[in-house]
Amino acid sequence: MVNCVVRDWQGKEAGEASLDLKVAKKSTAAALVHRAVVRQLANARQxxxxxxxxxxxxxxxxxxxxxxxxxxxxxxxxxxxxxxxxxxxxxxxxxxYTVAMNRKERRLALRTALISRASDILVVKGFAPDLEVPRTKEIVAALERWEVPAGSKVLLVLDAPTDVVRRSVRNLEKVKLIAADQLNVFDLLHANVLVLSEEALAKIQEIYGDD
Structure with missing residues (x-):
């Protein structure tokens, strides 16, 4: 189990959130995650x-x-x-170029990669509550309030991203937005900071917490 800092939309601390997932053994974790990354990149080749x-x-x-x-x-x-x-x-x-990997191994590799980034996870309570029209400046300002270093590669994980949020983020070169049920090992390891909404964290726990 790992604990993550929770902040509200204004950047103030709002408690802690926990994430309890089963991960691979230390002796095999690196090799397992490496195989998962190689598989993902190989399968992306046309x-x-x-x-x-x-x-x-x-x-x-x-x-x-x-x-x-x-x-x-x-x-x-x-x-x-x-x-x-x-x-x-x-x-x-x-x-x-397809590389095969068992479903249980893929899920274990993803959980292991996610838990390994625990120190870089930031949980946001109430993501963009008043964002009614696309505003990229508002997302940039929020990242500054959350003390995300400028120029960092940010992976933004939401439960169900709205069209307004998607359009607000799409012009930010260093920010990638994905849904909580579309996590992948490469994006988790490639980003410098992982920003998750509370709903996304609960969804991840629901999807991957039973294994």
């Missing part, structure tokens, strides 16, 4: 890179010049990999 072999390049059916008497090296096709515009040797072809 795998659509494609080059043509000499058999697939158009043209080149006729011998460029006669075999002997020119003083040049013999050539049987202008699509040889040795010539510009020719085929590619051992070039990439469409493929799948």
């Amino acid at each position: 795998g659509t890179a494609c080059t043509l072999t000499r058999a697939e390049v158009r043209g080149g059916g006729r011998k460029p010049y006669k075999q002997k008497g020119t003083g040049r090296a013999r050539q049987g096709s202008i699509r040889t990999p040795l010539r510009p515009g020719g085929g590619v040797i051992f070039g990439p072809k469409p493929r799948s």
